Amino acid sequence: MAGVEAARRRMRIPLALVVGRYFLYVLVGALFAVGIPAGAFAWQIGSGAVLLANYGEAHLEEVEGVLAGQASFDDGAIPSAYRFARFGADGSLLASDMPDAQLAAAQDVAVPPDGDGPRIVEAASSSFYFAVRLADGGRCVLRYEIMPQWADKVTRDTLPNPQDLFVWAALIALVLVVALVAMRAGRVITRRMEPLTSAAEAVGRQELDTPVGGSDVTEIDDVLRAMEAMRAALKDSLEAQRAAERRGREQVAALAHDLKTPLTVALGNADLLAEDAASGALGADQAASARAMRDAALSMDAFVDRIVEASRGQTEEMSFAPVDPGVLADGLEGAVGRLVAARGLVLEASRTTAFEDACNAAAAKAALPLWDAGALERAVLNLAGNACDHAGGGHVALVFSFDGSAQVLSIAVEDDGDGFSPEALAHGAERFFRGDASRTNAGGAGGAAHFGLGLSIASDVAEAHGGRLELSNREDAEGSVLGARARIVLPLRSPSPKRDGPQV
Missing domain, CATH: 1.20.5 (Single alpha-helices involved in coiled-coils or other helix-helix interfaces)
Known part of the structure; x- marks a missing residue:
């Protein structure tokens, strides 16, 4: 603990300073990303490898004089800042290094439709055409742009424009700088936040004996201090x-x-x-x-x-074994009958024909369901105990039925009391639910106080067998409530009973 406090007493830096440092890295990196290509560009201009943007305009008269004075046309005298198209005296194209898209404009300048036109024609914001009269009576149209150009014609025709190359080089360098700084910042910030992650994972595992570490970042250390207080409080509370x-x-x-x-x-x-x-x-x-x-x-x-x-922490698992539904029904009738008789009530037990047929078929085919007979008996006795408490007319019914389409058996316990309230129908199977006052008090003679467990236990047992508990009210033709019905629905053949269900 002393070591943790000593670590926390060391100098702490604000998170803004940590983050700001990487913004500074980006700024410095951007300067290099732009400065290096710009320096290389300037060096190329100084060495003559790249011509200035106004080279074509500044040397236009000089090139015109050279071409006009040639006895025989030589395109080698034309600098790389220009592209040319040579036309004969009849206006036919004799030679050119212009792209086809520019030749039409060059021909209009060489042979204007209205006779002699302007010597310089602006085709775009930075593109110009200039017609030079040759000694043989033809014309040479020069095209130039206000843009840096490579001094070597082969380089000009092979590489992108030096200005575009400079822009792309600077952009790529900027992207690399930002990506590298972001990766570095991500690793550093992740490392600085590792104590937070470790503390949260330790709390999640309920490992509350080890104190939370510290950080040299102010904001992170403040959070760690709060987590340390939470850890200590959780430890005391858990103990x-x-x-x-x-x-x-x-x-x-x-x-x-x-x-x-x-x-x-x-x-x-x-x-x-x-x-x-x-x-x-x-x-x-x-x-x-x-x-x-x-x-x-x-x-x-x-x-x-x-x-x-x-109480000693020894949990009991359900014991699933093949169970004859008919034998189970016999046992349930006896157990429920004794409970009902002890409460001074009358039990009415019945089995549908479909239930009898299903029991006989299961026994004949030796295809008995895997059930825990003892758990099912306790669940049904819970339902019967509730029914005894609320049997207004003194009768409790135990009904066994079978749904052939769904292949499920049903064990229903019915009473002739006031029935379930809407709230109890929705939440009656929840543990400790006691919202229905009419069915949670002492009930009838000999009844005991309810704790909201009977229906929940029955529901847990049904779900552990792959079934469910259904709550409903019995009604007559006019819709009047005749009493409550709690029914356990069980699949006749449960291939994989739920062995991890709550125990009762």
Whole structure:
């Protein structure tokens, strides 16, 4: 930590100075990019390799005198600043080094339609034609531009105009300077911002023990200081959260362990009653109640063991295995029936013909779906518990059906209460949702307070099996609500069940 503070106490430079330095590099580079081609251009002019822009205009009379005095026309006497076209006395073209596009204008100057025309004709802003009378009666038209030219005709015909060459060389050099400076600036700024990147990545990985580094750039160092404060605060918060979670797990484990004692007593008494039932000392109803008490006590004991394991951080994965839907339905009817009977209500269980046929076909073909029967039973019992709490008429229905077109089985739990509110239909499967007051309070006789978990757990189990939970209201022909319906929809054949779903 002391080393970090010492690094931060060293001289810091503003970011504007860092960036401004590269603007200075660009300026200096631009001077060289333009200065070097300009120097080379000036040297070529001084050495005579390039003629000045006004050379054609300044030496026009001199060239005219040379051509007019020749007994025999020699185009070698014409400097490279000019292009020529020689016409005979009858106006026919005899020789030329002009491009075809310029010959028509040259002929108009050599043989003007109105007789003798002006000796110099301006064809463009910097292009001129000049007619010279030759000794043989013909004319030579010279074309020149107010622009530097190469002194050598071969060079003139091979290379671009020296002025254009200078401009392109300067532009290319400027682009290279800007590109090189930008690359250098990018690398330097990236390197200076590496502490920011490293700090952000460390926080993302929750590696909060290493202090954030420093930077010699003022603005970056200010951000790093803020990130260091954030890192320390996150570390303290995370440690406090972990400590609270650890205390919570220890408390849950202790409470679960304390539950073992009354559960052992209840299970022992249930075993005694089971022995009495086996000896015929109890009536049929009493024997059934004793068996239900024993099954419930065993189930609670298993739940307590799972709570203790979860408090120790041991997660339980679902155990998928081939399940006969018909056998599962038998077990669900028994478990839900005992729950409903214990609440003093009546269970109405039914199976559609399509469901029976699908179960028989699956069993006959040995094409049983991969399900976790225990998780599905707990999910359906959650739905049945909610239905018992809100069964206004004292009836709960368990309906098994099959949709052949979609190849899905449905397990629906229905009640005859007030039904779901619109808000509950939209959000009822969300964990800890308690927005529907009519279905989150204590409910009917023997009902318990709701915590917004039952529907969420059922939804998680359905999704882990590749299915879904559907919430709806039962309605009559007039649209009046007859009660609520919660339905688990499962694919009959799930090729890859979701093994990473939430555990219940």
